[in-house]
Amino acid sequence: QVQLVESGGGLVAAGGSLRLSCTASGRTFSDDYVGWFRRAPGQEREFVSVISRDGGTTDYADSVKGRFTISRDNAKNTVYLQMNSLKPEDTAVYYCAADAARRIPLSREYYEYDYWGQGTQVTVSS
Numbered sequence: 001q002v003q004l005v006e007s008g009g010g011l012v013a014a015g016g017s018l019r020l021s022c023t024a025s026g027r028t029f030s031d032d033y034v035g036w037f038r039r040a041p042g043q044e045r046e047f048v049s050v051i052s053r054d055g056g057t058t059d060y061a062d063s064v065k066g067r068f069t070i071s072r073d074n075a076k077n078t079v080y081l082q083m084n085s086l087k088p089e090d091t092a093v094y095y096c097a098a099d100a101a102r103r104i105p106l107s108r109e110y111y112e113y114d115y116w117g118q119g120t121q122v123t124v125s126s
Contacts, residue, residue, distance in 0.1 A: 001026050002024070002025070002026040002027045002098075002115050003024070003025045003026055003117075004022055004023070004024050004096050004097070004098060004115055004116060004117035005022070005023050005024075005025075005117055005118070006020060006021065006022050006094065006095065006096050006117040006118065006119060006120040007020070007021050007023075007120060008020040008021050008120060009094060009120030009121045009122045010121075010122070010123070011123045011124075011125065012086055012122075012123070012124055012125070013124070013125050014086060014087055014088055014124055014125065014126050015085060015086065016086050016124070017082070017083060017084045017085075017086065018083050018086065018122060019080055019081070019082050019083070020036070020080065020081040020083065020094055020096075020120060020122075021078055021079075021080055022034065022036075022078065022079045022080075022081075022096030022117055023076070023077055023078045024077045024078075024098065024115075025077070027098070027100070027115075028077070029072075029074060029077040029078070029079070029098065030053055030054075030074035030077075031053065031100065032053065032098040032099055032100050032102070032115075033050055033051065033052060033053065033098070033099040033102055033105070033106055033107070034050065034051055034072065034079040034096060034097070034098050034099070035047065035048070035049065035050035035051075035096070035097050035099065035107070035108075035113060036048040036049045036050070036070065036079075036081050036094060036095070036096055036097075037094070037095045037096075037097060037110055038090075038092035038093065038094045038095065038122075039092055039093050039095070039119075040089075040091060040092040040093075041092075043092075045095075045110050046061065046092075047061050047108040047109075047110070048060070048061055048064055048068065048081070048094070049061065049064065049068060049070040049081060050070070050099075050106045050107070050108065051070045051071070051072055051079060051106075052105075052106060053074075054074075055071060055072045055074075057106060058070050058106075059106050059108070061108075063089075064083075064090075067083065067084050067085045067086075068081060068082065068083050068084070069081070069082040069084075070082075079096060081094070081096075083122070086122075086124045087124060088124045088125065088126045089124075090122060090124050091122060091123050091124050092121075092122060093119040093120065093121050093122075094119060094120050094121075094122050095116055095117055095118075095119045096116075096117045097110070097113035097114075097115060097116045097117070098113060098114060098115040099112050099113045099114060100114045100115065101114060
């Protein structure tokens, strides 16, 4: 059974930092593109970032570019999202997801992802 587990969320003041982790079990994570998405209250799920299988290629939403960094450690079956200079508008539940089929390279579309974590809450106070 495939499981993705996010951790590292919490409450932080604006301008602060958090590092989210996503650890997979039940499959070899290095086979997958891995993305981060978020959903704020009352809003649609939103693409945040995605990373290639070897970590050499990444993509970011414009809203987080320059502030967030995605990385992975395939030996630990873990993907990270380092979030700096956090803003109140970054408040959301953050989800990691694995694209196992890889039909489209580094997709920003949530429906391309096959496995999802349960989410971790990030709250940024002003």
